[in-house]
Amino acid sequence: xxxxxxxxxxxxxxxxxxxxxxxxxxxxxxxxxxxxxxxxxxxxxxxxxxxxxxxxxxxxxxxxxxxxxxxxxxxxxxxxxxxxxxxxxxxxxxxxxxxxxxxxxxxxxxxxxxxxxxxxxxxxxxxxxxxxxxxxxxxxxxxxxxxxxxxxxxxxxxxxxxxxxxxxxxxxxxxxxxxxxxxxxxxxxxxxxxxxxxxxxxxxxxxxxxxxxxxxxxxxxxxxxxxxxxxxxxxxxxxxxxxxxxxxxxxxxxxxxxxxxxxxxxxxxxxxxxxxxxxxxxxxxxxxxxxxxxxxxxxxxxxxxxxxxxxxxx
Numbered sequence: 001x002x003x004x005x006x007x008x009x010x011x012x013x014x015x016x017x018x019x020x021x022x023x024x025x026x027x028x029x030x031x032x033x034x035x036x037x038x039x040x041x042x043x044x045x046x047x048x049x050x051x052x053x054x055x056x057x058x059x060x061x062x063x064x065x066x067x068x069x070x071x072x073x074x075x076x077x078x079x080x081x082x083x084x085x086x087x088x089x090x091x092x093x094x095x096x097x098x099x100x101x102x103x104x105x106x107x108x109x110x111x112x113x114x115x116x117x118x119x120x121x122x123x124x125x126x127x128x129x130x131x132x133x134x135x136x137x138x139x140x141x142x143x144x145x146x147x148x149x150x151x152x153x154x155x156x157x158x159x160x161x162x163x164x165x166x167x168x169x170x171x172x173x174x175x176x177x178x179x180x181x182x183x184x185x186x187x188x189x190x191x192x193x194x195x196x197x198x199x200x201x202x203x204x205x206x207x208x209x210x211x212x213x214x215x216x217x218x219x220x221x222x223x224x225x226x227x228x229x230x231x232x233x234x235x236x237x238x239x240x241x242x243x244x245x246x247x248x249x250x251x252x253x254x255x256x257x258x259x260x261x262x263x264x265x266x267x268x269x270x271x272x273x274x275x276x277x278x279x280x281x282x283x284x285x286x287x288x289x290x291x292x293x294x295x296x297x298x299x300x301x302x303x304x305x306x307x308x309x310x311x312x313x314x
Contacts, residue, residue, distance in 0.1 A: 004077055045076065
């Protein structure tokens with residue numbers, strides 16, 4: 001183990017490539033008070049420079065706290081300077097083990113590490129790279145989903161305006177325009193992280209061409225039975241066996257829409273109301289399905305029209 005020596009605080013140069021981009025002054029003040037009370041528990045680590053100064057490797061918070069206290073010297077260990085790549089990987093490994101970075105800083109650090117290892121765009125090499133950076137492969141892949149976000153979404157994430165859980169789930173969507181549409185929907189409808197991760201996102205990936213409102217309805221239905229599955233219904237051998245049930249459900253829909261129209265429910269709600277949007281989406285989906293069905297089976301449409309004409313004559 002390297003010898004611990006006293007080094008003048010002013011002769012130490014902080015790391016310009018520190019992976020921690022934001023250092024809270026209040027955090028430094030509190031650390032300084034702790035050091036004043038209990039002393040420095042761990043020495044910092046430095047490299048020597050030709051001009052008699054030292055490059056700081058590890059311990060910038062402690063070094064800043066010494067400045068805060070106005071102390072002249074700090075306990076330090078002088079270590080051998082590794083190659084640039086080895087140094088970067090060591091720094092990444094250390095901060096990933098100590099969990100001392102924010103999520104945006106972690107993503108940026110791991111992205112830099114993959115670029116340095118020349119495998120940022122080659123996911124087949126990520127397992128080996130993860131080991132070199134001291135991070136689990138699964139964690140690395142999850143963090144790297146953030147790099148798949150559109151420019152505006154990545155900026156939101158870096159600025160702390162987009163939650164990490166939502167962000168890495170959005171990164172599963174390949175189409176960046178779709179990412180932004182889904183993010184806006186999640187934000188506008190104030191969906192919980194739990195719902196997004198357990199049902200909404202898996203449903204969206206399962207049905208990539210469905211509208212977001214349709215996906216939401218499917219996910220909500222699945223969420224209802226997350227802990228208690230509905231009673232299994234016996235599947236009939238033929239849809240003919242369910243004809244009475246189908247027609248009864250059609251009649252229920254008719255009655256509900258008649259009631260909505262009669263009581264002018266839609267007119268009483270604002271255009272921005274969640275219920276109006278959801279109702280409209282559901283109605284137009286049903287309309288599209290029924291129209292497609294009738295186009296496929298024109299004979300049914302003709303039978304219905306003939307029946308209407310007969311009733312008019314009676």
